[in-house]
Amino acid sequence: MSAACPGRSFQRSFRPLAVFLLLGTAFLLQGCALSDAPVLFPKGPIALDERDLLFTAFFIMMIVAIPAIGLTLLFAWRYRRREEGAAYAPNWDGSWVVEAVVWLVPAAIVIALGTLVWTRTHEFDPYRPLASDKPAFKVQAVALDWKWLFLYPELGVASVNELAFPADRPLTIEITSDTVMNSLMIPALGGQIYAMAGMRSELNLMASEPGVFMGRNTMYSGDGFSDQHFQARAMSESDFTAWKDQVSGAPKALDAKTYLELHEKSIANPVSYYSVFEPDLFKLILRKYAPVMGPYESEAAELICRGAA
Numbered sequence: 001m002s003a004a005c006p007g008r009s010f011q012r013s014f015r016p017l018a019v020f021l022l023l024g025t026a027f028l029l030q031g032c033a034l035s036d037a038p039v040l041f042p043k044g045p046i047a048l049d050e051r052d053l054l055f056t057a058f059f060i061m062m063i064v065a066i067p068a069i070g071l072t073l074l075f076a077w078r079y080r081r082r083e084e085g086a087a088y089a090p091n092w093d094g095s096w097v098v099e100a101v102v103w104l105v106p107a108a109i110v111i112a113l114g115t116l117v118w119t120r121t122h123e124f125d126p127y128r129p130l131a132s133d134k135p136a137f138k139v140q141a142v143a144l145d146w147k148w149l150f151l152y153p154e155l156g157v158a159s160v161n162e163l164a165f166p167a168d169r170p171l172t173i174e175i176t177s178d179t180v181m182n183s184l185m186i187p188a189l190g191g192q193i194y195a196m197a198g199m200r201s202e203l204n205l206m207a208s209e210p211g212v213f214m215g216r217n218t219m220y221s222g223d224g225f226s227d228q229h230f231q232a233r234a235m236s237e238s239d240f241t242a243w244k245d246q247v248s249g250a251p252k253a254l255d256a257k258t259y260l261e262l263h264e265k266s267i268a269n270p271v272s273y274y275s276v277f278e279p280d281l282f283k284l285i286l287r288k289y290a291p292v293m294g295p296y297e298s299e300a301a302e303l304i305c306r307g308a309a
Contacts, residue, residue, distance in 0.1 A: 038188035046190035136170040143182035146224030147269040167234035183219035198289030207234030224267035
């Protein structure tokens, strides 16, 4: 009769503790992730519809995943190694029932998911204006290295790394880039859309309530990518009026020459305000990459491009 191995005995006694620690760590990490998950806790109708689509697709996939996980655990327990284990003698050759379940159920789920995602994502067209009894508030966004410039045509002011707008009112953002490809996203309000030089894209969002939400570039664009984020501030009418008065009184003006300085690469650029900006600046940035433009546009674009005074 051989003596028991002390190392094996220790491993067996330690195994339940290791499993407990692993599950506990996973639970704590999940809690940390959920506490900062704006996709799961939306603050606007577009983000809410996108979350509902995500949950619907997830539960449809669970029709296959839950039975598969359950059967895996059942088989692992039933046919575990023991002196008098259950006999493993399958006889499934030519079983049409098994073949039908294995192939038809996943195929039906794939078809259902494809149809659902196709139809719902087309309803989330970022260019489609949102239905509301209030007019849309328009903002122009320009991606730079590594910051975001926001122009407010209705107000005649501009801001860097801060997007302010009235809550409970549609927000239309015209987007372009004056550098490499970027991507603008405010997870709490809706999906992302790309910003490309010489091209204009559009994103229509709405905040259901006042709040401060994180926005960022989700397209890797170089050294300062990790710090290229901004605050999206949805405000009440009174707070937005106060913000407008504050920015209108800013001492700096964003003319073509100042824009050249702003265009220089910078990391973690602080929030800054401009009381006025160059007329048609957004169009000039777009037309920097176009061959045809008028005399004034050509002169201003040349100034923006080359820095000539």
